[in-house]
Amino acid sequence: xxxxxxxxxxxxxxxxxxxxxxxxFKTLRKFITDQGKIIPGHVTGVCAKHQRHxxxxxxQSRNIALLPYSVDPRHY
Amino acid sequence: MNYxxxxxxxxxxxxxxxxxxxxxxxxxxxxxxxxxxxxIELWGKRKLAYFVDKQKYGTYVLVQYNGEGKCxxxxxxxxxxxxxxxxxxxxxxxxxxxxxxxEDLETxxxxxxxxxxxxxxxxxxxxxxxxxILVNEKLKDNIAEVIKxxxxxxxxxxxxxxxxxDIKDPESKSVLSDDDEHVDVVAGSETINESKSVEENPAxxxxxxxxxxxxxxxxxxxxxx
Numbered sequence: 001x002x003x004x005x006x007x008x009x010x011x012x013x014x015x016x017x018x019x020x021x022x023x024x025f026k027t028l029r030k031f032i033t034d035q036g037k038i039i040p041g042h043v044t045g046v047c048a049k050h051q052r053h054x055x056x057x058x059x060q061s062r063n064i065a066l067l068p069y070s071v072d073p074r075h076y
Numbered sequence: 077m078n079y080x081x082x083x084x085x086x087x088x089x090x091x092x093x094x095x096x097x098x099x100x101x102x103x104x105x106x107x108x109x110x111x112x113x114x115x116i117e118l119w120g121k122r123k124l125a126y127f128v129d130k131q132k133y134g135t136y137v138l139v140q141y142n143g144e145g146k147c148x149x150x151x152x153x154x155x156x157x158x159x160x161x162x163x164x165x166x167x168x169x170x171x172x173x174x175x176x177x178x179e180d181l182e183t184x185x186x187x188x189x190x191x192x193x194x195x196x197x198x199x200x201x202x203x204x205x206x207x208x209i210l211v212n213e214k215l216k217d218n219i220a221e222v223i224k225x226x227x228x229x230x231x232x233x234x235x236x237x238x239x240x241x242d243i244k245d246p247e248s249k250s251v252l253s254d255d256d257e258h259v260d261v262v263a264g265s266e267t268i269n270e271s272k273s274v275e276e277n278p279a280x281x282x283x284x285x286x287x288x289x290x291x292x293x294x295x296x297x298x299x300x301x
Contacts (some may be wrong), residue, residue: 064085069125
C-alpha cells in the first residue's frame with residue numbers, strides 16, 4: 001500500500017489554541033486557493049469536524065468582504 | 077439573554093469626526109432596540125476583498141452586545157436603512173469571546189487617523205529623498221564642470237603640452253583632457269601589446285624550428301625506405 005504511512009494530522013486538533021473564526025481571515029486564507037475556492041479536507045489534512053467549521057467561517061468572511069468569493073485567474 | 081457581535085463596514089469617505097458620530101448613532105439605535113453594547117473595536121480603514129457599493133475601501137467596526145433575539149432583527153433593519161454602512165454581519169457568540177475594551181472610542185479613532193497620517197508622511201519623505209537625489213546629481217554635475225574648467229585653465233598655463241593641445245581651441249581642452257587620458261590608456265595598451273609580441277616571437281620561432289626538425293626527420297625516414 002503506497003499511502004499507508006502518509007496519514008495527515010488535523011492542524012486544529014493538534015493546536016487547541018488555534019480557533020476557527022471568521023475574523024481571523026489571515027489563517028483562513030491558507031485554506032482557500034488563489035482563485036478563492038475552499039480547499040478540501042483530504043488535501044489540507046483537516047478533519048471533518050474542523051472542515052465544517054472552516055467552511056462556515058470562510059463563507060462568513062466572504063459575506064463581510066474580508067475574503068473574496070472568486071478571483072479572476074488573470075489577476076493573480 | 078444572548079451575546080451577539082456585529083461587524084459592519086462604514087463608508088471610507090467619512091473622516092474621524094463624522095465616523096465617531098455614525099458609530100455613536102449605531103450604538104444609540106442598538107440601545108433603543110433593547111440591546112446592551114459591551115465593547116466597540118475599530119479595525120480601521122481596510123481594502124475590501126471585492127467592491128461593495130462601488131467602494132474599494134471601508135472602515136471596519138466591531139460591536140459586541142447582549143440582548144434578546146428580537147433586537148438583532150431590528151438592529152439589522154436599522155443598519156440596512158443607514159446609507160453610510162456598506163455591509164454588516166451579525167453572529168451569535170459565547171460569553172467567553174467578549175473582548176475587553178482597553179481604549180475609548182475617541183483614542184481608537186485618533187490612533188487610526190495617526191497611523192494614516194504617518195503613512196502619508198512616509199510617502200512624503202520618499203518624495204523628498206528623490207528630490208534630494210536629483211539635487212545631489214545636479215551638484216555633482218556642477219562640481220565636475222568646475223573641475224574640468226580648472227584643469228583646462230591649469231593646462232593653458234603650462235607650456236609642456238602635446239602638439240594636439242596647442243592646435244585645438246582652448247574651449248575644447250576640457251574635452252581633450254578626457255581624451256588624453258583615453259589616449260594614454262590606449263598607448264599603454266599598445267606598448268603592452270608590443271612587449272607581448274616581442275615575448276611571443278621566441279615561442280613562434282621555437283615552433284617553427286620544431287616543425288623544420290620534424291620535416292627533416294620525415295625526409296630522412298623516406299630516404300631510408
